[in-house]
Amino acid sequence: MSKETNKKPKSPTNKRKWKWLFISLSVILGAAAAFAIYWTVGVYNALDNFxxxxxxxxxxxxxxxxxxxxxxxxxxxxxxxxxxxxxxxxxxxxxxxxxxxxxxxxxxxxxxxxxxxxxxxxxxxxxxxxxxxxxxxxxxxxxxxxxxxxxxxxxxxxxxxxxxxxxxxxxxxxxxxxxxxxxxxxxxxxxxxxxxxxxxxxxxxxxxxxxxxxxxxxxxxxxxxxxxxxxxxxxxxxxxxxxxxxxxxxxxxxxxxxxxxxxxxxxxxxxxxxxxxxxxxxxxxxxxxxxxxxxxxxxxxxxxxxxxxxxxxxxxxxxxxxxxxxEQDDTVPEPTETPLPSDDTTGSSTTSTTP
The missing domain is CATH 3.40.630.190 (LCP protein)
Structure with missing residues (x-):
């Protein structure tokens, strides 16, 4: 049997689903584009009044x-x-x-x-x-x-x-x-x-x-x-x-x-x-x-x-x-200083800055 005869024909129902999906997407995209144009023109005119x-x-x-x-x-x-x-x-x-x-x-x-x-x-x-x-x-x-x-x-x-x-x-x-x-x-x-x-x-x-x-x-x-x-x-x-x-x-x-x-x-x-x-x-x-x-x-x-x-x-x-x-930005946390372990040999200690 040929490969062509093994293929199942597409059902009319599936074709209708894809057709309506495409139409729905087109309507949504068209509405979005129309709204964007309306919004842009409307805002521009409103700003022009100011x-x-x-x-x-x-x-x-x-x-x-x-x-x-x-x-x-x-x-x-x-x-x-x-x-x-x-x-x-x-x-x-x-x-x-x-x-x-x-x-x-x-x-x-x-x-x-x-x-x-x-x-x-x-x-x-x-x-x-x-x-x-x-x-x-x-x-x-x-x-x-x-x-x-x-x-x-x-x-x-x-x-x-x-x-x-x-x-x-x-x-x-x-x-x-x-x-x-x-x-x-x-x-x-x-x-x-x-x-x-x-x-x-x-x-x-x-x-x-x-x-x-x-x-x-x-x-x-x-x-x-x-x-x-x-x-x-x-x-x-x-x-x-x-x-x-x-x-x-x-x-x-x-x-x-x-x-x-x-x-x-x-x-x-x-x-x-x-x-x-x-x-x-x-x-x-x-x-x-x-x-x-x-x-x-x-x-x-x-x-x-x-x-x-x-x-x-x-x-x-x-x-x-x-x-x-x-120059300031109060929304950025200030760096904090964290003490480092003491040097047992010298008895000194240092600090490091953590962001």
Whole structure:
């Protein structure tokens, strides 16, 4: 009998199975491709709504037109972004909101390390063409560029970008990503009679899911012994949790929805092209350290006009401290020293370093 006659004919059932499997795979791949196109176009359009690269001069009609140059970012060197949280309550249209929080996120594209600095808002510094003043007044004197220049001079860094949002923008971001699970370290209560008690603080100690309203209460609370010092630490710790949540696959998929939710509350000077580059850098980076500026050891308490301000004992030491911090990575364990056996002959002992 020939080999051909020994072969069993393929059954129509098997042919139909392979046919439907091929069709199913084609549908899945086609849907994936369509979603990728939709996601890319949607995110690009959402980013385009944010982009205001030519509107960097002033958030206030009263701010003076201070010609402050803004450094360019080529995409390969360190990039520094000033993050401003504003308190716009009681502010008329066209007026500048108070800088309730000032942070600087510094990214190294080579090492993929990010460092977060929170600047105490009452820090007393030199403001170009305006003498000395609290650092949070720079934005009202000369708009975003002067605020960037003032903060950059303090840290010894070129700040290329700013991102500004108010209370409602922060709440919207947290709500859209589904809240943040966080361990609130103590009970927090404060009655704020402004805006019909809309921003009262009432938090219980313990691990819990914070929605936008509760998260805002947590990062705003400063009514304890250390006031703004502990508040800025809480803000840095909370923002680390938010950044990790935004890096999750699920939130990357939902990025268009997230961007759309916060767009009405955000002001920035980042172009779409740079936003895409920064987004890729952010996903690949990890937070290597967070710190307060000025650090406690460089604070010199002072009074100006009868009011308390935060002075700096040595500005050069402060900038050296920033550079030293940028070299650190708190996520890498420190080497430990392990004693070696003593030399019985000499009676001496040595130590070895274990990574």
């Amino acid at each position: 982009s205001k690269p030519n509107e960097t001069q002033s958030p206030s009609e009263d701010a003076q037109e201070t010609p402050v140059p803004i450094p360019d970012w080529e995409g390969t060197e360190r990039v520094n972004i000033m993050l401003l949280g504003g308190d716009a309550r009681g502010i008329d249209e066209g007026q500048a909101a108070r800088s309730d929080s000032i942070l600087v996120a510094s990214f190294d594209p080579v090492t993929k390390k990010a460092h977060l600095f929170s600047v105490l808002r009452d820090t007393y510094v030199k403001i170009d063409d305006h003498g000395k003043g609290r650092i949070n007044t720079a934005i009202t004197l000369g708009g975003y560029p002067l605020a960037m220049k003032t903060v950059g001079d303090l840290l010894g860094l070129d700040i290329q970008y700013y991102v500004y949002t108010d209370f409602e923008g922060f709440k919207s971001l947290i709500d859209t990503i589904g809240g943040i699970y966080f361990d609130v370290e103590k009970d927090m209560r404060y009655t704020d009679n402004a805006d019909g008690n809309r921003y009262d603080i009432d938090l219980k100690k313990g691990y819990q899911l914070l929605d936008g309203d509760k998260a805002l209460q947590y990062v705003r609370f400063r009514h304890d012994a250390m006031s703004d010092f502990t508040r800025t630490e809480r803000q840095r710790n909370f923002l680390i949790k938010v950044s990790k949540e935004l890096q999750s696959t699920w939130n990357i998929i939902r990025m268009k929805k997230i961007l759309d939710s916060v767009e009405p509350y955000i002001d920035m000077n980042i172009s779409v092209t740079d936003m895409l580059k920064l987004g890729q850098l952010g996903v690949k980076s990890h937070v290597a350290s967070t710190t307060q500026i000025p650090p406690m050891e460089l604070i010199a308490e002072d009074r100006v006009g009868g009011a308390s301000v935060i002075g700096i004992s040595d500005e050069d030491d402060l900038r050296s401290y920033v550079q030293m911090t940028l």
